Amino acid sequence: MAVQSHYQSRKTVIREQLFAEIGWEDLIPKPEYNNTCAIRVSLALIKCGFTLNGRIAIKKGKYKGKLIEPGQAKLARMLAERQYLGPPEIFPRDDALRSIGNRRGVIAFWNIPDYMSGRGGHIDIVTGAYQACGSTCFWDAKTIWFWPLA
Numbered sequence: 001m002a003v004q005s006h007y008q009s010r011k012t013v014i015r016e017q018l019f020a021e022i023g024w025e026d027l028i029p030k031p032e033y034n035n036t037c038a039i040r041v042s043l044a045l046i047k048c049g050f051t052l053n054g055r056i057a058i059k060k061g062k063y064k065g066k067l068i069e070p071g072q073a074k075l076a077r078m079l080a081e082r083q084y085l086g087p088p089e090i091f092p093r094d095d096a097l098r099s100i101g102n103r104r105g106v107i108a109f110w111n112i113p114d115y116m117s118g119r120g121g122h123i124d125i126v127t128g129a130y131q132a133c134g135s136t137c138f139w140d141a142k143t144i145w146f147w148p149l150a
Contacts, residue, residue: 003149004104006047007125008040010135018043022068023059037135038075041106041123042068053078072121076108076145088145096144097131104128105149111142 008018015036019028022043027033042052046066054067055074069075079085085106091099100107109122115138125134126146 003044003048003106004125004127004134006044007134008043010036010040021061023061023064024056033070035072037123038072039068039070040135041125042070042075044125045106050084052084072108072123076110076121076123079106079108079147080145085147085149088147091144091146093140093142093144096146097139100126100131100144100146102128102131103146103148106147107133107137108145109138109141109143110145112138113140113142 015034016028018036018039019025019033024033042054043063045052046058046063046068052067052069054069056068056070058064058066058068069078080088088108089099103126105126107124107126109124112120112122121141122136122138124136126132126137127134131137131139
């Protein structure tokens with residue numbers, strides 16, 4: 001699965017470019033769409049052939065009409081369903097780095113300290129290179145879900 005090759009990092013594609021690609025220009029000024037982690041992972045999965053049960057449709061381009069899930073928690077729970085990636089490997093913060101090692105996959109960080117009073121989360125890809133994430137890793141999160149991908 002080529003999720004990594006389809007993932008558009010914040011480092012290479014800014015939010016405005018990402019939203020323009022999928023026809024969401026009307027959402028650019030809305031602060032509730034500043035966080036794009038689930039959007040980026042959703043789009044990478046869609047480009048790999050997944051059909052997600054998301055909340056917002058892509059409005060233009062090759063994937064017009066496909067649904068994106070913009071929420072980290074909802075996307076992670078969706079991916080944990082059997083018809084998607086299935087149950088993740090679940091790690092407490094102290095075990096995640098060692099257990100994931102240099103594998104590649106999708107990763108969800110839960111209860112990140114200092115983010116939304118410790119209740120916030122993040123979803124990303126792990127590239128397999130020294131536990132590097134596509135955008136940002138939060139290895140200090142209380143719980144980490146991991147789905148290995150080839």
